[in-house]
Amino acid sequence: MPDAAPKKPSRIQKRNRHLILDAALDVFSAHGYRGATLDQIAEAAGLSKPNILYYFGGKEDIHVTLLNQLMETWLDPLIEMNGEGDPMTELLGYVQRKLDMSRELPRESRLFAGEILQGAPRMNPHLVADLKPLFDEKCAVIQGWMDAGKLASIDPRHLLFSIWSTTQHYADFEAQIVVLLSGEAPYDTASDMLDRMFRNLLRPEPA
Structure with missing residues (x-):
């Protein structure tokens, strides 16, 4: 007799898993992995601790689930960089996508930073398996643009590091930015500044 097909989770089970993961994202992004507890996650989710353990094997299981989901999203802006496109447009578009990600997914950014x-x-x-091959591939694309004289010649690896640090800063250091900007929304002015900074950095010198 063939094995029965796995039973699909009910609507309530899907809802509870979503509640747990969303609450855990709040807790982990605020307290880090070591500072977070199942009790905090349960309280934030409005569920009991035994209920949390019904859906997940423990704190690490929840954390790994969030990280696995995040990695799929985290690579998308770099994947979208098109080696056949205009180099300046592609790189400045990548900067904007990374800045948009900080604006739209600040908890996820802090979760990633805490893990690193x-x-x-x-x-x-x-x-090792996902980011490194993609990083190497896109660095080769950028180096090709530079070798063709379409961009200023700089180290593509450190260029990407600089993009990450300047865009993710707005999510990871949000509390400091709010104080320093007196509550002013930072993203519109940040977008203009980063566009100008990287455009000037990448503009090739006249022949």
Whole structure:
């Protein structure tokens, strides 16, 4: 007799998993992995701790689930960089997509930063298997643009690091930015400044 098909989760089960993951994202992004507890996640989700453990094996299981979901989203802006497009347009578009991600997904950005600051104990396999090949591929594309004289000649690796640091800063250091800008919304002015900064950096010198 063939094995029965796995039972699909009910609407309530899907809702509860979503509640748990959303609450855990709040807790992990605020307290980091080490500072977060299942009790905090349960309280934020409005569920009991035994209910949390019905859906997940523990704090690490929840954290890994969030990281796995995040990695799929995290790579998308770099994947979208088109090697057949105009180099300046493609790179400045990438800067804007990364800035938009900080605006729209600040908790996810802080979750990622917290994991990296701990040495990436749970995300390292993704960095090796997913990010590194994509990073190498796009660096080769950028280097090709530079070799063709379409962009100023700089190290593509450090260019990408600079894009990451300047865009993700607005999510990871949001509390400081709010104080320093006296509550002013930063993203419109940040977009203009980053566009000008990277455009000037990347503009090739006249022949």
